[in-house]
Amino acid sequence: MYKKEIVILCVVAILAIREASAIWCYRCTSATPGCGEKFNWRGIGFLGEQCPESNxxxxxxxxxxxxxxxxxRDCLSALSFRTDIPADKxxxxxxxxKDLRLAHYVNHTIKEHDVKRDYFKDVTFCFCFLDHRCNGAKATAINSLPLLGSLSIALLLARKLI
Known part of the structure; x- marks a missing residue:
């Protein structure tokens, strides 16, 4: 009697799990209100954007x-122009x-160009991919609304079959 219900629930749960196409990240700079050290997603006015690549x-x-x-804050693929991304991601x-060869052959004194990218003395990269908008996500996501609806329909059908 309960075996049918368990089998139906397992099938519905497996169908509700889907592979996410890409993760969602916040994409902003500290010049945007709400995107500074004290992050406030309401202040930046959006819930993030889907990254261009699936991984x-x-x-x-x-x-x-x-x-x-x-x-x-951005997706890693959008920062591919940077040469100071750490190898450990x-x-x-x-x-x-440190890119020792960056601007090796450039010889001018215009500091505003910052061709050697040494204006900022302390640069830290923080990577995350275990949750959407962590500034990341798992490769799998569960939609709770279809799952709950499917479970309730499966339970009603299982009750009528018994």
């Missing part, structure tokens, strides 16, 4: 020079990599 990672970059701090924070 992407959310990144938070903290760049400091003295009292000045710049925070950037697992969950957590780590200092930026």
């Amino acid at each position: 992407d990672i959310c990144v938070k970059i903290i760049e400091k020079r003295g009292a000045q701090e710049t925070i950037t 697992y969950e957590g924070c780590r200092p930026a990599a």
Whole structure:
């Protein structure tokens, strides 16, 4: 009697689990209100954006020079132009990599160009991918509304079959 219900519930639960197409990350800078150190998603006015690649990672970059701090939140694939991304991209924070050859052949004195990317003295990359908008997500997601609806229908059908 209860075996049918358990089998039906298991089948419905398996059908409700789907593979996510991509993770959702916040994509903003500290120049945007609400996107600074004290993060407020209501202040930035949106719930994040879907990353362009299916195996992407959310990144938070903290760049400091003295009292000045710049925070950037984005998808890792959107930051591919940066040469200081650490090789270790697992969950957590780590200092930026040093690119000794960056602007090796550039010889001018215009500091505003920052061709060697050494304006910020302390750069930290924080990676996360275990939850949507962590600034990340799992490869699998469960839709709770279809799951609850399917479970209730399955239980009603199982009661009528017995």
